[in-house]
Amino acid sequence: MKTVRDVATKAGVSVGTVSKVLSNNPTVKPALRDRVLTAVADLGYKPNMAARALRTNRLNILGLVVPDISNPFFAQLAKNIEAEAAQQAHMVMLANSDDDPDVEARQIEGLLAQMPKGLIVVGSVDQSKVSIQTEVPIVSVDRRYGDYKLISADHEAGSALVAEHLFQLGHRRIAYISGPQSTEVGRLRRKGFCDRLQQLALADATMKFQIVEGHFDYASGEDIGRRLLSERAELRPTAIAAASDQQAIGALRVARDLGIDVPTDLSIVGFDDITLANLVVPRLTSVSQNTVEIARMAVRTLLSEKPMPTEDQFVETILCARGSSGAVAIK
Amino acid sequence: MKTVRDVATKAGVSVGTVSKVLSNNPTVKPALRDRVLTAVADLGYKPNMAARALRTNRLNILGLVVPDISNPFFAQLAKNIEAEAAQQAHMVMLANSDDDPDVEARQIEGLLAQMPKGLIVVGSVDQSKVSIQTEVPIVSVDRRYGDYKLISADHEAGSALVAEHLFQLGHRRIAYISGPQSTEVGRLRRKGFCDRLQQLALADATMKFQIVEGHFDYASGEDIGRRLLSERAELRPTAIAAASDQQAIGALRVARDLGIDVPTDLSIVGFDDITLANLVVPRLTSVSQNTVEIARMAVRTLLSEKPMPTEDQFVETILCARGSSGAVAIK
DNA sequence: CTGAAAGCGCTTACAG
DNA sequence: CTGAAAGCGCTTACAG
Numbered sequence: 001m002k003t004v005r006d007v008a009t010k011a012g013v014s015v016g017t018v019s020k021v022l023s024n025n026p027t028v029k030p031a032l033r034d035r036v037l038t039a040v041a042d043l044g045y046k047p048n049m050a051a052r053a054l055r056t057n058r059l060n061i062l063g064l065v066v067p068d069i070s071n072p073f074f075a076q077l078a079k080n081i082e083a084e085a086a087q088q089a090h091m092v093m094l095a096n097s098d099d100d101p102d103v104e105a106r107q108i109e110g111l112l113a114q115m116p117k118g119l120i121v122v123g124s125v126d127q128s129k130v131s132i133q134t135e136v137p138i139v140s141v142d143r144r145y146g147d148y149k150l151i152s153a154d155h156e157a158g159s160a161l162v163a164e165h166l167f168q169l170g171h172r173r174i175a176y177i178s179g180p181q182s183t184e185v186g187r188l189r190r191k192g193f194c195d196r197l198q199q200l201a202l203a204d205a206t207m208k209f210q211i212v213e214g215h216f217d218y219a220s221g222e223d224i225g226r227r228l229l230s231e232r233a234e235l236r237p238t239a240i241a242a243a244s245d246q247q248a249i250g251a252l253r254v255a256r257d258l259g260i261d262v263p264t265d266l267s268i269v270g271f272d273d274i275t276l277a278n279l280v281v282p283r284l285t286s287v288s289q290n291t292v293e294i295a296r297m298a299v300r301t302l303l304s305e306k307p308m309p310t311e312d313q314f315v316e317t318i319l320c321a322r323g324s325s326g327a328v329a330i331k
Numbered sequence: 332m333k334t335v336r337d338v339a340t341k342a343g344v345s346v347g348t349v350s351k352v353l354s355n356n357p358t359v360k361p362a363l364r365d366r367v368l369t370a371v372a373d374l375g376y377k378p379n380m381a382a383r384a385l386r387t388n389r390l391n392i393l394g395l396v397v398p399d400i401s402n403p404f405f406a407q408l409a410k411n412i413e414a415e416a417a418q419q420a421h422m423v424m425l426a427n428s429d430d431d432p433d434v435e436a437r438q439i440e441g442l443l444a445q446m447p448k449g450l451i452v453v454g455s456v457d458q459s460k461v462s463i464q465t466e467v468p469i470v471s472v473d474r475r476y477g478d479y480k481l482i483s484a485d486h487e488a489g490s491a492l493v494a495e496h497l498f499q500l501g502h503r504r505i506a507y508i509s510g511p512q513s514t515e516v517g518r519l520r521r522k523g524f525c526d527r528l529q530q531l532a533l534a535d536a537t538m539k540f541q542i543v544e545g546h547f548d549y550a551s552g553e554d555i556g557r558r559l560l561s562e563r564a565e566l567r568p569t570a571i572a573a574a575s576d577q578q579a580i581g582a583l584r585v586a587r588d589l590g591i592d593v594p595t596d597l598s599i600v601g602f603d604d605i606t607l608a609n610l611v612v613p614r615l616t617s618v619s620q621n622t623v624e625i626a627r628m629a630v631r632t633l634l635s636e637k638p639m640p641t642e643d644q645f646v647e648t649i650l651c652a653r654g655s656s657g658a659v660a661i662k
Numbered sequence: 663c664t665g666a667a668a669g670c671g672c673t674t675a676c677a678g
Numbered sequence: 679c680t681g682a683a684a685g686c687g688c689t690t691a692c693a694g
Contacts (some may be wrong), residue, residue: 002689003686004687004689005687006669013664014664014665015665015666015687015688015689015691016664016666016667016690017663017664017665017686018684019688019689019690020664020689020690022688022689027664027666028663028664029663032663032664040617044441047444047687047688048385048446048686048687048688049444049445049446050381050382050384050385050446050597050684050686050687051381051383051385051670051687052687052688052689053381053686053688054379054381054382054385054669054671054672054686054687054689055669055670055671055686055687055688055689056670056688056689057670057688059381059445061424061445064425068410069400069406069409069413070403070407070409070410072401072403075401076401076404077407078400078401078425079399079400079401079427082400082425083427086426086438086441091393091424091426091442091445092424092425092426093422093423093425094337094395094409094413094423094424094425095413095417095422095423096410096413096414098400098667106429107417109377109421110417110420110422110508113377113378113380113382114390115379115380115381140371147372149371151490158682162367179678183681185494200335208670218610226680228627252610258406270690276610279549279607281584306670328685332671334670334671334672335671335672335673336671342682344680345680345681346671346672346673346681346682347673347674347681347683348676348680349672349680350672350673351673353672353673354673356679358680359679359680360679363680364680378671378672379670379671379672379693381670381671381672382671382672382673382686383671383672383673384672384685384686385670385671385672385673385685385686385688386671386672386673386674386686387673387686388686425685455670503683510691610674613687616679641681661664
């Protein structure tokens with residue numbers, strides 16, 4: 001392995017000068033600079049990151065902790081974070097917390113020991129407790145970790161988009177399948193939907209609206225969907241909005257089982273825009289989180305010279321209208 | 332940050348002794364050892380990885396390069412690799428090659444600069460060229476990278492299991508939708524299926540077998556499935572085996588469109604056991620890769636003291652028989 | 663504008 | 679069995 005010494009010898013300068021050239025220190029004369037750069041290229045010199053880290057107390061590394069990388073949403077996030085970090089010449093260390101706060105704490109310690117420039121944490125549980133103490137900058141993404149500032153999709157505004165979408169399609173009997181109200185995401189999505197719908201429907205006496213709380217999974221969507229759709233056609237909802245795509249897809253199946261045509265007799269809308277949303281028949285209308293933008297914000301926040309933000313940051317969502325939602329049937 | 336010096340002072344020993352205790356060097360007397368350990372605990376001392384790396388030329392890090400972490404299979408693999416590495420007190424640096432050999436080369440350089448103990452590479456393209464030179468041990472996983480030894484599922488044996496499964500269910504008119512024969516995986520899966528079927532059917536004059544080459548995606552499965560199933564019931568295949576779950580699911584859809592009942596009138600089998608395989612109706616019979624074992628092998632191979640293996644290693648696959656395959660209808 | 667030197671925190675022969 | 683010392687490759691005041 002080549003070192004700064006080798007480069008210095010070859011270029012006929014001191015190691016200090018080589019170091020200055022490498023760090024783009026402008027006090028080096030162009031002539032010398034070129035000589036050094038040539039030597040670097042000739043020798044195929046690669047700086048030793050460990051030595052650099054030992055001096056500077058920081059490696060060109062970002063740590064990322066997610067509950068489970070095999071969850072497609074977190075995988076998508078990880079991919080975009082890695083891409084953004086790579087653009088800024090940083091590598092990403094990945095750790096899974098397995099949804100366990102203890103594992104999470106250990107993983108964070110392990111990451112911190114590598115002296116990263118910053119840490120991105122998707123909280124393992126709602127607002128996990130934090131025991132670590134560090135000056136390494138940390139941001140929470142998607143789910144808050146401790147008291148660290150959060151960067152996430154604007155769940156509330158996204159759900160409001162769904163409410164508008166359904167209202168504008170003429171639906172007046174609407175059901176909302178919420179997520180667990182013990183989770184921040186579950187609460188925010190529900191609030192966004194309800195608030196907006198209430199605003200819109202204030203003057204409309206024909207409006208019928210019901211909420212059923214569930215889990216975020218397929219089974220929950222099937223259960224609740226079956227209950228909602230077992231009523232007579234004149235009474236049951238003409239539209240179901242769900243807090244997750246899984247729930248929505250569960251409801252979609254039940255509708256098919258019951259012979260209720262989507263979207264003619266029933267509109268269904270999900271949230272998250274998972275890959276599957278685009279593969280079911282009919283394709284599912286859903287709200288897409290802009291993971292590219294979330295990732296970019298997180299990386300830039302950590303790598304910028306500016307002080308850490310003092311407020312949470314929310315990224316706009318996009319409503320992807322597809323085949324599963326349509327205008328209410330005219331009677 | 333505490334250093335070995337602090338620990339040494341507190342324990343009343345030299346830094347060398349502290350270092351020896353930390354590296355479990357058995358030449359330290361138990362009494363001293365305990366004093367050092369106590370001091371470590373009291374001070375909350377954490378070794379500086381960069382300093383250690385500078386001396387030993389190796390960090391407790393494993394590098395992982397995948398084409399695309401948002402591909403569920405690679406995400407699963409990454410998760411298991413991270414878990415196994417964590418067990419051995421190593422962190423994982425993740426990089427995406429984006430299926431581009433140039434990006435791949437750059438990512439590998441970046442990873443190597445961090446002085447990892449080893450590199451796990453899922454090749455970006457079939458047998459990508461290698462320009463890098465390093466003594467860091469490298470293994471290919473799933474798709475070969477350069478000439479490095481491969482650890483992967485036994486695609487051939489897995490496909491043979493499918494052939495047996497269908498034959499034993501009594502199928503004698505069988506179609507195989509292959510993957511691109513330009514890819515190693517495509518070739519191996521096809522070979523495994525054909526060879527085994529030929530063995531089984533040698534004595535059976537009623538056997539009718541056809542192969543159609545396609546891509547690994549849904550569209551390909553739909554296209555080819557439609558062609559295969561457009562014949563009269565007495566002539567068309569009673570079973571379709573596909574080289575991927577996507578193809579199989581595409582065929583499943585076509586069968587539903589054509590009013591052909593699965594599995595009564597047609598059996599369909601996929602490969603890979605993706606999450607979706609368990610979500611379609613009926614659930615898809617498929618071959619599951621043991622990513623836990625693949626991950627374990629890869630990590631252990633890199634971290635073991637033993638010299639790198641000189642042969643490729645294949646991990647057994649499992650046939651998951653589900654609703655989409657059944658005994659051939661008795662006429 | 664350039665160079666010589668100190669030192670980051672650790673490990674490892676080596677001497678005792 | 680333990681300690682003193684050298685040195686890994688780099689960066690950064692400091693002197694010139």
